[in-house]
Amino acid sequence: MTAPLTLYYAPGTCALATRIALLEADAPHDAVRIDFAANAQRSPAYLAINPKGRVPALATEHGVLSETPALLAYVAQRFPAARLAPLDDPFAFARMQEFHGYLAATVHVAHAHRRRGSRWADEAEAIAAMQRKVPANMAECFGVIEQHYMGSGPWVMGERYSVADGYLYTVAGWLEGDGVDIAEFPKVHAHFQRTGERPAVRQALG
Numbered sequence: 001m002t003a004p005l006t007l008y009y010a011p012g013t014c015a016l017a018t019r020i021a022l023l024e025a026d027a028p029h030d031a032v033r034i035d036f037a038a039n040a041q042r043s044p045a046y047l048a049i050n051p052k053g054r055v056p057a058l059a060t061e062h063g064v065l066s067e068t069p070a071l072l073a074y075v076a077q078r079f080p081a082a083r084l085a086p087l088d089d090p091f092a093f094a095r096m097q098e099f100h101g102y103l104a105a106t107v108h109v110a111h112a113h114r115r116r117g118s119r120w121a122d123e124a125e126a127i128a129a130m131q132r133k134v135p136a137n138m139a140e141c142f143g144v145i146e147q148h149y150m151g152s153g154p155w156v157m158g159e160r161y162s163v164a165d166g167y168l169y170t171v172a173g174w175l176e177g178d179g180v181d182i183a184e185f186p187k188v189h190a191h192f193q194r195t196g197e198r199p200a201v202r203q204a205l206g
């Protein structure tokens with residue numbers, strides 16, 4: 001028997017997307033909470049697991065993986081019976097990866113300027129200036145998602161639910177705190193409500 005996977009996560013973070021994917025796949029796994037309030041992501045013990053000092057990280061029998069797009073593709077490929085990605089359609093799979101890349105490299109980074117501005121500047125005024133840009137930048141990103149990635153639904157990849165849906169749900173859940181009304185984006189809004197009703201999502205949040 002193979003050892004269960006271990007997901008390192010913190011509540012309210014992008015690690016939710018991988019937790020949802022693992023639950024949707026019915027994948028045996030342990031979930032280990034990293035206490036951000038205690039800065040445990042910077043502790044020597046956690047840095048030995050993920051030297052980036054970030055969540056998520058997923059320990060597998062082959063080693064530790066990080067970066068949400070990689071984890072989502074891994075879960076989908078490792079548990080193909082769950083059909084969480086278009087594994088035999090190269091274009092559709094690349095399109096899903098394109099979406100994941102946009103969420104990770106552009107949308108998540110825009111969001112991070114609200115509370116993690118000290119990554120990019122030391123001066124309080126520079127950090128405050130970056131924070132003021134967050135609502136406009138997040139609204140612009142979700143305008144792109146609404147217009148170019150939502151298609152005819154009901155899911156990001158069309159008729160079939162995929163790991164991309166839990167990822168979009170996770171990032172869309174940050175909009176309110178970022179000062180953006182999700183109702184400005186009707187397709188994203190309906191998707192957020194639809195996804196939030198899934199048992200795996202409820203369990204991941206519980």
Ligand SMILES: N[C@@H](CCC(=O)N[C@@H](CS)C(=O)NCC(=O)O)C(=O)O
Nearest residue numbers: 013014041053054055056067068104
């Ligand atoms: N590119 C990474 C980003 C990971 C990341 O920034 N995680 C945040 C939580 S959403 C984190 O661990 N922050 C802790 C810190 O900055 O100290 C991914 O997509 O997984």
